[in-house]
Amino acid sequence: xxxxxxxxxxxxxxxxxxxxxxxxxxxxxxxxxxxxxxxxxxxxxxxxxxxxxxxxxxxxxxxxxxxxxxxxxxxxxxxxxxxxxxxxxxxxxxxxxxxxxxxxxxxxxxxxxxxxxxxxxxxxxxxxxxxxxxxxxxxxxxxxxxxxxxxxxxxxxxxxxxxxxxxxxxxxxxxxxxxxxxxxxxxxxxxxxxxxxxxxxxxxxxxxxxxxxxxxxxxxxxxxxxxxxxxxxxxxxxxxxxxxxxxxxxxxxxxxxxxxxxxxxxx
Ligand SMILES: Cc1cc2nc3c(=O)[nH]c(=O)nc-3n(C[C@H](O)[C@H](O)[C@H](O)COP(=O)(O)OP(=O)(O)OC[C@H]3O[C@@H](n4cnc5c(N)ncnc54)[C@H](O)[C@@H]3O)c2cc1C
Numbered sequence: 047x048x049x050x051x052x053x054x055x056x057x058x059x060x061x062x063x064x065x066x067x068x069x070x071x072x073x074x075x076x077x078x079x080x081x082x083x084x085x086x087x088x089x090x091x092x093x094x095x096x097x098x099x100x101x102x103x104x105x106x107x108x109x110x111x112x113x114x115x116x117x118x119x120x121x122x123x124x125x126x127x128x129x130x131x132x133x134x135x136x137x138x139x140x141x142x143x144x145x146x147x148x149x150x151x152x153x154x155x156x157x158x159x160x161x162x163x164x165x166x167x168x169x170x171x172x173x174x175x176x177x178x179x180x181x182x183x184x185x186x187x188x189x190x191x192x193x194x195x196x197x198x199x200x201x202x203x204x205x206x207x208x209x210x211x212x213x214x215x216x217x218x219x220x221x222x223x224x225x226x227x228x229x230x231x232x233x234x235x236x237x238x239x240x241x242x243x244x245x246x247x248x249x250x251x252x253x254x255x256x257x258x259x260x261x262x263x264x265x266x267x268x269x270x271x272x273x274x275x276x277x278x279x280x281x282x283x284x285x286x287x288x289x290x291x292x293x294x295x296x297x298x299x300x301x302x303x304x305x306x307x308x309x310x311x312x313x
Contacts, residue, residue, distance in 0.1 A: 047093070047094060047097060047101060047104075047105045047166050047167070048105065048106045048107075048108070048159070048163055048164060048165050048166055048167075049090045049093065049094065049105075049106070049107045049108070049165070049166065049167045049168075049169060050108050050109075050110050050155075050156055050159055050165050050167075050168045050169070051083070051086050051087050051090045051107060051108070051109050051110065051124065051129065051168075051169045051170075052083070052086065052110055052111070052152060052168065052169070052170045052171075052182070052186075053079055053080065053083040053086070053087065053109045053110070053111050053120045053121065053123075053124050053171075054079075054080040054083060054111060054113065054117075054120060054171075054174045054176075055072070055077050055078070055079065055080070055111065055113050055116050055117045055118075055119050055120040056077060056078065056079075056080045056174055056175050056176040057070055057071075057072055057076055057077050057176055058076045058077060058078055059175050059176070061076040063283065064283075065281040065282070065283070068278040068279070068280065068281045069142070069278070069281075070176060070281075072114070072116055077116055077119055078119065078120075078123075079119065079120040079123040079124070080120070080171055080174050080175055080176075081175060081233075082171035082172055082173055082174070082175060082233055083120070083124075083170070083171040083174075084123075084127070084171075084238035085171060085172075085231045085232070085233055085235050085236055085238060086169045086170055086171045086230070086231050087107075087109070087124055087127045087128075087129065087169075087238065088127070088235075088236045088237070088238040088239060089169055089198075089201055089229070089231045089235055089236060090107045090129075090167075090169050091107065091127065091128050091129075091239070092201075092236065093167070093201070093203055094107060096203070106130050106131065106163075107128070107129045107130050107131075108129065108130065108131040108132070108133060108159060109121050109124035109125070109129045109131070109132045109133070110132075110133045110135070110152065110155055110156070110159070111132075111133070111134050111135070112134075112135045112136075112140060112143070112148055112151045112152055112155070113134060113135075113136065114136055114141075115134075115136065117134045117136070118132075118134060118254055121133075121134060121254050122249050122250075122252075123241075123249075125245070125248070125249035125252045126241035126245050126246050126249040127238070127239060127241055127245070128239075128241075128245055131255065132252060132253075132254045132255065133155060133159075133254070133255045133256075133257060134254055134255070134256050134257070135151050135152075135154075135155050135256075135257045135258075135259075135262065136256055136257075136258070137258045137259040137260075137264075138270075139259050139264075139266040139269060139270045139272070140259060140269055140270050141270055141271065142270045142271030142272075142274055143269050143270050143271075143273070143274065144274040144275060144276045145177075145179055145181050145182065145185060145276070146185065146273070146274075146275050147268065147269040147270055147273050147274060148182060149182055149185040149186050149189055150189065150264065150268055150269055150273075151259070151262065151264060151269055152182065152186055153186055153189040153190055154262035154263065154264050155257060155262060156168055156186075156190060157190075157262075158257065158261070158262055164226070165226060166225045166226050167208070167225060167226060167227060167228075167229060168186065168190070168192070168226075168227075168228045168229070169228075169229045169230070169231065170182060170183045170186070170228070170229070170230045170231075171230065171231065172196075172197055172230050172231060172232050172233060180230075183196050183228055183229075183230035184196060186228055187227075187228035190228065192226050192227050192228050193223035193224075193227045193228070194227070194228045194229075194230075195208060195210045195221050195222075195223055195227055195228070195229045195230075196212070196229075196230040197212045197213075197230060197231075197232050198210035198211070198212055198229060198230065198231045198232060198235055199211050199212050199213055199218075199232050199234050199235055200235065201229065201231065201235060203225075206224055206225050207222055207223070207224050207225070208222060208223055208224075208225060208227050208229060209221070209222040210222070210229065212232065213232075213234075291306065293306070
């Protein structure tokens with residue numbers, strides 16, 4: 047079985063976010079693997095580990111990212127967890143890609159992987175913590191003409207059929223589709239493993255393959271800022287949080303609360 051896991055480098059969500067020309071500044075020192083993609087990696091590794099010995103040995107898990115060189119941080123983490131290969135798609139023409147451009151590049155990379163040998167499954171996280179679009183998995187499935195099983199809480203594979211459950215506000219849904227398919231996993235799907243020492247050391251020297259837009263036959267007019275169908279018209283840092291007023295309740299807490307609400311015209 048061959049699985050491509052999509053991993054994204056994202057700025058540290060706890061660090062201060064900076065913008066330039068309406069784009070997030072991606073500082074290598076402050077970034078990390080998108081935490082939700084660790085669930086995707088874990089799902090892939092578990093599916094392979096559950097295979098009979100001969101199939102497991104013939105399997106390959108490839109971590110794939112569309113990013114500048116900072117994307118290697120995400121790929122190194124994927125190696126630490128146990129993937130076999132890491133591929134980064136980088137090209138100046140990709141800068142400014144919106145959802146559609148990013149998806150076009152990811153789809154082209156999956157197609158190139160599939161030209162080597164069939165790719166049975168593409169696994170993604172449920173969202174990238176910087177963009178929070180949650181649209182790439184469905185767009186990618188449409189682009190590749192594959193079924194999309196999204197927001198999986200549980201995943202199982204039997205005789206080439208993938209089955210997932212997912213929680214909605216009203217119900218637990220069970221969906222299934224034959225491979226090849228695109229799967230996105232929820233953060234409740236599993237607990238990602240801690241890398242062991244051996245894999246951490248090995249990850250340092252693993253080779254990362256670099257593919258350009260031209261390698262993938264991407265038309266520069268359909269990706270990057272040139273091909274973006276959406277435009278960010280304004281980006282501003284979130285306003286500072288107002289200072290919190292702490293009132294100690296020594297018997298007059300109710301009055302203090304009422305006064306606060308009146309003073310701030312909240313009633
Ligand atoms: C006008 C515009 C310009 C933009 N310019 C830039 C820019 O210059 N640089 C930039 O980095 N972003 C840019 N972005 C943001 C970028 O388009 C999105 O981050 C990207 O489309 C993915 O969307 P998302 O982050 O919401 O991912 P989601 O849909 O939330 O991601 C879901 C899952 O898809 C996978 N995935 C998503 N993106 C990638 C990726 N790149 N590589 C591998 N796997 C991935 C991950 O598994 C992830 O968990 C721009 C967006 C717009 C609208």
